[in-house]
Amino acid sequence: MRDFSDISWPAADFSRVPYAVFGDLDIFEREQERVFRGPVWCYLCLETEVSKPGDFKTVFVGDRSVVVNRALDGSLYAFLNRCAHRGSTLVRENGGNRKDHTCIYHHWSYDLNGKLIGVPFQRGINGQGGMPSTFHKAQHGLKMLRVSSYRGVVFGTFSDHVEPLEDFLGAPMLAFFDRMFAKPVEVLGYARQRMPSNWKAYFENLTDPYHAGLLHQFQTTFGLFRQTQKGGTIMDDLRRHQIQYAHLDSDDLATVETAYRGTGVYNASLRLQDPSIVEYRTEEGDAGQAIYMMSLFPSVMFQRLSNSLATRQIRPRNPDEFDLYWTFFGYADDDPAMREMRLRQVNLVGPAGLISMEDGESGVEVQRAIRRERHDHSVIEMGGVGDIVDQDHTVTEVPIRGFWRYYCQLMGFGPGKPQG
Numbered sequence: 001m002r003d004f005s006d007i008s009w010p011a012a013d014f015s016r017v018p019y020a021v022f023g024d025l026d027i028f029e030r031e032q033e034r035v036f037r038g039p040v041w042c043y044l045c046l047e048t049e050v051s052k053p054g055d056f057k058t059v060f061v062g063d064r065s066v067v068v069n070r071a072l073d074g075s076l077y078a079f080l081n082r083c084a085h086r087g088s089t090l091v092r093e094n095g096g097n098r099k100d101h102t103c104i105y106h107h108w109s110y111d112l113n114g115k116l117i118g119v120p121f122q123r124g125i126n127g128q129g130g131m132p133s134t135f136h137k138a139q140h141g142l143k144m145l146r147v148s149s150y151r152g153v154v155f156g157t158f159s160d161h162v163e164p165l166e167d168f169l170g171a172p173m174l175a176f177f178d179r180m181f182a183k184p185v186e187v188l189g190y191a192r193q194r195m196p197s198n199w200k201a202y203f204e205n206l207t208d209p210y211h212a213g214l215l216h217q218f219q220t221t222f223g224l225f226r227q228t229q230k231g232g233t234i235m236d237d238l239r240r241h242q243i244q245y246a247h248l249d250s251d252d253l254a255t256v257e258t259a260y261r262g263t264g265v266y267n268a269s270l271r272l273q274d275p276s277i278v279e280y281r282t283e284e285g286d287a288g289q290a291i292y293m294m295s296l297f298p299s300v301m302f303q304r305l306s307n308s309l310a311t312r313q314i315r316p317r318n319p320d321e322f323d324l325y326w327t328f329f330g331y332a333d334d335d336p337a338m339r340e341m342r343l344r345q346v347n348l349v350g351p352a353g354l355i356s357m358e359d360g361e362s363g364v365e366v367q368r369a370i371r372r373e374r375h376d377h378s379v380i381e382m383g384g385v386g387d388i389v390d391q392d393h394t395v396t397e398v399p400i401r402g403f404w405r406y407y408c409q410l411m412g413f414g415p416g417k418p419q420g
C-alpha cells in the first residue's frame with residue numbers, strides 16, 4: 001500500500017497544504033475509507049423528505065449510494081444501495097414510497113429494515129436447483145448504516161466507533177440547529193451541479209471567509225456581505241466544523257470605500273433595477289445575522305444567505321470531479337410573501353446563482369492549475385498563523401486550517417506525523 005511519504009506538509013499549523021492531495025486516486029480511495037466511511041456522521045436528508053412509513057430517498061455517503069427509508073413503525077433506516085446477492089444497485093429511483101425493495105436482477109426482496117425476505121426459487125423447482133440448506137436469509141440482509149437525527153436533520157454513519165451524533169456536532173453546532181430548525185421545514189426544490197474540481201477545494205471555499213467579499217462582486221456591491229461588516233467564525237472543539245456569520249448593515253460607506261479602494265470589487269454607482277432580490281426580511285431569532293452558515297465535516301453546509309435557506313451536500317466522484325446537491329427549504333408556516341421571497345432568492349445561489357456560480361468557477365480554476373502538481377503548496381496565512389481559534393472578523397482563512405487538521409488526523413498523514 002502507498003505510504004504517501006512523497007507528500008510533504010512543511011508547516012505544523014496547516015498553513016501550507018500540498019497540492020498533491022487534490023488530484024491523486026490513491027488519496028481519493030483512502031478518503032472514502034477513512035473519512036467518509038470512517039468515524040464521522042454524514043448528512044443524509046431532512047426528515048420531512050421521508051415523512052411517511054414507506055417513504056424512501058436515495059442519497060449518498062462519499063461516493064457510495066445509500067437509501068434512507070422510514071419503516072412501518074416510523075423509525076428511520078439507511079442501507080448501502082447494493083443487493084446482497086450479486087451486487088446490483090437495488091434502488092434506482094431518487095425517491096418514492098414502497099413496502100419493500102426488490103432487486104431487478106433476480107428479484108431478491110428486502111423489507112424496510114434491510115432484512116432479506118424473498119429469494120425466488122429458493123427451494124428449487126420440481127426438486128431441481130434452489131439454494132443449499134445452509135443458506136439462511138437472515139444472514140444476507142443489506143449492509144446497514146447507523147442513523148441518527150437532530151432537529152429533523154438525518155445523519156448516517158458506516159462507523160461502529162464514532163461518538164453519538166450530538167457529541168460529534170458539538171455545542172455551537174447544536175445551537176445552530178436549534179435556531180435554523182426551530183420550526184418544521186418544507187422543501188421548496190432541488191438543484192445539482194457537477195464540478196470538474198476536487199471536493200476538498202469546495203470545502204475549503206465553504207470555510208473561507210476571505211474570498212467572500214472579493215470573489216463575489218455582486219454581494220459586495222449590493223451589500224449582502226462585505227469584509228467591513230461585523231462577522232466571524234465559530235468552531236467546535238476539534239475545529240472540524242465551522243459557523244460563519246455576518247451582520248447586514250453593520251458597516252458604514254466611508255469604511256467600505258476605504259477598505260475596497262483599488263480592488264475593483266465594490267462599485268457604488270451600480271443600482272439594481274429590481275432590488276427585491278437583495279432585500280432581507282428579518283426572521284425570528286436571526287439576531288441580525290443575514291449570513292449564517294454552518295459547514296460540517298466532511299461534506300455538508302447549511303445555509304442562510306439573506307432569506308434563502310438551503311443545504312449543500314458534496315458527493316465526491318473521483319479526484320477531479322464532485323457533484324453538489326442543493327436542497328432549498330423554507331418553514332411550513334411561511335406566509336405566501338415569505339415563500340415568494342425565498343424562491344426569488346434561490347437565484348442568489350445554486351449552479352447559476354448570482355453569488356455561488358463563482359464558487360464553482362474558482363474551484364475549477366484551482367483544479368485546472370494544480371491537479372498534477374506533486375511538490376508545491378498553497379499558502380493559508382490570512383488572519384494569522386499558529387493556533388486555530390474562533391475569529392471575530394472575516395478577514396481570515398484560519399477556519400480552513402481547521403478542516404485540514406482534522407482531515408489529516410483521519411487520513412493518518414500530515415505535518416510531523418510518520419506518513420502512511
Ligand code: FES
Nearest residue numbers: 083085086103106
Ligand atoms: S443481484 Fe440482486 S437479486 Fe441478484
Ligand SMILES: [Fe+2]
Nearest residue numbers: 205212216359
Ligand atoms: Fe463563496
